[in-house]
Amino acid sequence: MSAHNIAVIGGDGIGTEVVEAGVRVLEALAETQPGLSFTFKSFDWGSDYYRANGRMMPEDGLAQIAGFDAIYFGAVGDPNLPDDITLWGLRLAICQGFDQFANVRPTRLLPGLTGPLRPELGKQIDWVIVRENSEGEYAGVGGRAHRGLPIEVGMDVAVFTRAGIERIARFACELASSRPRKLLTVVTKSNAQRHGMVLWDEVVREVIHGYPDLTVDWMLVDAMTQRMVNKPGSIDTVLATNLHADILSDLAAALGGSLGIGSTANIDPSRHRPSMFEPIHGSAFDIMGKGIANPLGSFWTASLMLEHLGEPSSARALMQAIELVTSRREHLSPDLGGAANTAQVTDAVIAALRGDNR
Template identity: 85%
Template sequence: MSSHKIAVIGGDGIGPEVVEAGVKVLEALTGAEPGLAFDFKRFDWGSDYYRGNGRMMPRDGLDQLKAFDAIYFGSVGDPDLRDDITLWGLRLAICQGFDQYANVRPTRLLPGLTGPLRPELGRQIDWVIVRENSEGEYAGAGGRVHRGLPIEVGLDVAIFTRTGIERIARFACDLASSRTRKLLTVVTKSNAQRHGMVLWDDVVREVICDYPGLTVDWMLVDAMTQRMVNKPDSIDTVLATNLHADILSDLAAALGGSLGIGATSNIDPSRRHPSMFEPIHGSAFDIAGKGIANPIGSFWTASLMLDHLGEVAAAHRLMVAIEAVTDRAEFLSPDLGGTASTAAVTAAVIGALGFNEPPKNRRRAV
């Protein structure tokens, strides 16, 4: 038996609530999957840590995380602190520090959920969005000068490099090739962003030449939003820049029923560093401490983490349990139109872990 070392960072708002619910589910899963074991270590980093230390995490935070197999992350953000402090001080510090350049966000309409689209369209949603996670519009290049004066300037520079584009394009092509439809949609805005996005287009075209088995189409990001709403069946795997994919993946989660179900992998494909897994819903301080946060996104995230760790059977078992629970109205949380508490949804998923379907029907988490 090998034990996976998992760093647990609850973070802010509802983050600790849903991550601790996820830890309970993972611990229960070890009883259903022989040989599966975890060694969890919790880190109290986040906005409360900042108030006491002037930093979101210690200066040697990355060094402390290096020895772990994966990072299970909750959320970051506090209404009393600037978002640039909280985000850049913790989540982005980990993503960029560990070169987790591939952000992967799956979306599908889980059993029992409806979403805002007509049923015949909602049922067609089965996507995975690949987001370039290290550069682009969120590279962090820029600055502010002449503060407080009428001539004050704030500048953010979108950084696109051949290396950065090539590696995320290859990652997306490999992922699309592993899926049944072998369909990749490349999102761009090169009609208006005539330098960085034109480079994006050129490099992606070079990469896809190595994947003749893929069907590839191209969409401007604004047109992509209406395609997601009107023609969901025309989409499978999506490749987009840091900013564009950030926005499109929130739309995707909403179309899937709620931000509360969204899951994310921040992956270092080289595996030199631990990858980080988080639900996408944010800190949601308006419901923090009320016991009603939807933990499904955290559970789906845990399934992605299991898959990354090579625990494919356990990842599948967890997704089957999640889908069994969402298919029952009494276990839907308020964001999905129900009344179930975080604890009730967690207990229901744990109860469903003893059931499985034949191996031939297994679906990967993405």
């Protein structure tokens, strides 16, 4: 174990609230884990920063955070600013600037929680969705012309490169190989997208040949949604494009009980640059400042960050504390059917870390 320097970017809405709760939990965790320590530095980037400076983060923002071990990120988005400005100006600027091409989103139905599926189906959910995080439909290629005229046009071009597909397919195969079931589902839409997705299929098949121990199946993205609902136990590790995985992972979190528990790791597997870790729920301005945001997604995200930092025992300890709290059902936030506020959920997880069973 060692000291870890973490850049903290709360961003917008409830992002600041849940990340502050996450920092409290990590500090409490460090007190219980010999040799573990953190140094946190906060950056006030986001929509308020944009209103004051005309940018979501400083021009040299990437340089300011490049030397940190990891980035702990809250959310981005503001109802009074265009989404393309907020997203591209901060979150995607970091993901693409640091080539965090592997987005990893785990889903399980945590003890004590009840999702929308029948109990015998819900308990089968134990998935990891691997999302290609740098190209595809979110590559940013395209444009608009003839603005304001009847012939106005807007185009977004989905970009798929052999190199980009190869590296995310290899990442997904390695991850699937590390899990007990060694089962990988590849999501596609090559029946309708005749060029980029056909290349996706071809290159993924080439990579899979190098992993003979894996069991691999293929699903069209629309069929994958019904499989997640009707046959969750048939799924383990999922590989999908940027857009498809973005949608499927929100469905996964909802099936796991709430978007409020969803976690994400944006990984640079080369470790040349810091990776970024964030809950998936977004800025949720409708509940900002009410103190009722669910912080469990930020805690699960912190566990993913610990795994990436080479602290597996600390990551397990944090997840065990989260699961103890959910199993007791005494301190659940409103989105999970409870009445606890953010601070009470946070305090309960910290008490579980410290072994306080009162």
